[in-house]
Amino acid sequence: MRLAILGASGHGKVVADAAGLAGWDEVVFFDDAWPGLTQNGPWAVVGDTAALLKDVKGFDGVVVAIGNNRIRQVKQRELAASGGRLVSVVHPAAVVSEYALVGAGSVVFANAVINACAEVGEGCIVNTGAVVEHDCLMGNFAHVSPNAVLAGGVKVGPLAWVGGCAAVRQLIEVGEGVVVGMGAVVTKDVPPGVTVVGNPAKVFEPRRS
Secondary structure, three states, X not given: OEEEEEOOOHHHHHXXXXXXXXXXXXXXXXXXXXXXXXXXXXXXXXXXXXXXXXXXHHOOEEEEOOOOHHHHHHHHHHHHHOOOOEOOEEOOOOEEOOOOXXXXXXEEOOOOEEOOOOEEOOOOEEOOOOEEOOOOEEOOOOEEOOOOEEOOOOEEOOOOXXXXXXXXXXXXXXXXXXXXXXXXXXXXXXXXXXXXXXOOOEEOOOOOO
């Protein structure tokens, strides 16, 4: 079983490690820094995006390992349009309920928990130690960072980013493209496109000079 990973970054190393532990026999990287970049830790970087698109059907699976939600979205759609078989990568030390759904192109890392009737969209990241509780809905290309917690019934919009160690109260809705700052405690619905920080979380407004 051959897996191609687009994005030779530190995040990509974690995806590759999880993939190997999950049973992929061969893992290779593609990155637009190639040919200047030929190695990502112990894994080879063998081409750029164009090379992968040309040979995408030669792999049993492909996944995008790029942390930026919007770039990941663009790249995943390119791969899908070229006939790539988008797969999810789930670390064997993650706990994913048999009654949960994980969309194509998503990654779930060690010690993460996705509980019953939760739905994780396409191209999402459920990072190390993150908790996605029962009945949560994660929109496509969202990211829940290490040790962040979504309590039951939370809705996270597409392209949203929940920072490390943040917590979102049950039944809260986090809008599309929202950024939840590291360690923030979200107790109220968050409208699309804003950044919230603090405890309780409030919309961040940069100081004007």
